[in-house]
Amino acid sequence: MTQHCGLVAVLGAPNAGKSTLVNALVGQKVAIVSPKAQTTRTRLLGVAIEGETQLLLIDTPGIFAPQRRLDRAMVAAAWGGTEGADVIALVVDAKGGLGPKVMPIAESIAGRPERKFLVLNKVDLADKAKLLVHAERLNAAVAFDETFFVSAETGDGLPELKKSLAYNMPEGPWHFPEDQVSDATERALAAEVTREQLYLQLHAELPYASTIETEKFEERADGSVEIHQQILVARPTQRAIVLGKGGARIKEIGARARAQLKELLDRPVHLYLHVKVKADWDEDREVFRDIGLDWVD
Numbered sequence: 001m002t003q004h005c006g007l008v009a010v011l012g013a014p015n016a017g018k019s020t021l022v023n024a025l026v027g028q029k030v031a032i033v034s035p036k037a038q039t040t041r042t043r044l045l046g047v048a049i050e051g052e053t054q055l056l057l058i059d060t061p062g063i064f065a066p067q068r069r070l071d072r073a074m075v076a077a078a079w080g081g082t083e084g085a086d087v088i089a090l091v092v093d094a095k096g097g098l099g100p101k102v103m104p105i106a107e108s109i110a111g112r113p114e115r116k117f118l119v120l121n122k123v124d125l126a127d128k129a130k131l132l133v134h135a136e137r138l139n140a141a142v143a144f145d146e147t148f149f150v151s152a153e154t155g156d157g158l159p160e161l162k163k164s165l166a167y168n169m170p171e172g173p174w175h176f177p178e179d180q181v182s183d184a185t186e187r188a189l190a191a192e193v194t195r196e197q198l199y200l201q202l203h204a205e206l207p208y209a210s211t212i213e214t215e216k217f218e219e220r221a222d223g224s225v226e227i228h229q230q231i232l233v234a235r236p237t238q239r240a241i242v243l244g245k246g247g248a249r250i251k252e253i254g255a256r257a258r259a260q261l262k263e264l265l266d267r268p269v270h271l272y273l274h275v276k277v278k279a280d281w282d283e284d285r286e287v288f289r290d291i292g293l294d295w296v297d
Helices: 018-026 069-080 102-109 128-141 158-167 186-205 236-243 245-265 285-291
Strands: 004-012 044-050 053-059 087-093 115-121 146-149 210-219 225-233 269-277
Touching (some): 004 018, 018 115, 087 102, 128 146, 186 225
């Protein structure tokens, strides 16, 4: 059988469910997921298999109006993720509808030469009558090649989407071994898992004023892995929030991250977390490099 392989750029506004969709297509977790918008900061590649086709899925940060340097870098990474794509998949939160963020993104891809798929996500939560209205409006703005109604959460519509994506990939050898699901290093994955726990456990208390720096990631002689991470926050009050009363919150963050990493890395994990106040971490070139973003002026 002839192999096919191609690039799918997964694009959309924050919180459209792009990471959940990428994880569902891959069949396991490769991107962090949280109810908060803008949790994906860098381009992440998930690798999915459909028959003889390997789909290289670029999970991009949500596109929004950037305010800070970090925002500008995230939006630049999102648009950069579409370069060289065989298919651009615009993911829209069908429940949230066509807010002010969706139409500008749709219009900005309208003239592009790549094949374009419209993926209306979260259809299990959406008003069914509005679904067709959203689809019609978006198809009037952009000549989408195909439109899909899916729920990344329940799996509805995903087999059809995956088959169609595979059908549109060019002939060519696979880029990754069959058992590889992401291009993220284990070191980067570990930082993302801890960051996800920060978001999931602290919700609105800690907005985007935090990041994870991995200081040490090494394998011990017994096959386990030792990871030391620094949680950077902007203010002492945020440090207190992350630590929690008597250090309870950071212990819980560490325990859940450790359990997830043990499963993902398939070996015992020794995870050590500490919190550091660094007022302008989001203006530090080294931090940008560590989290995989290009510095933007």
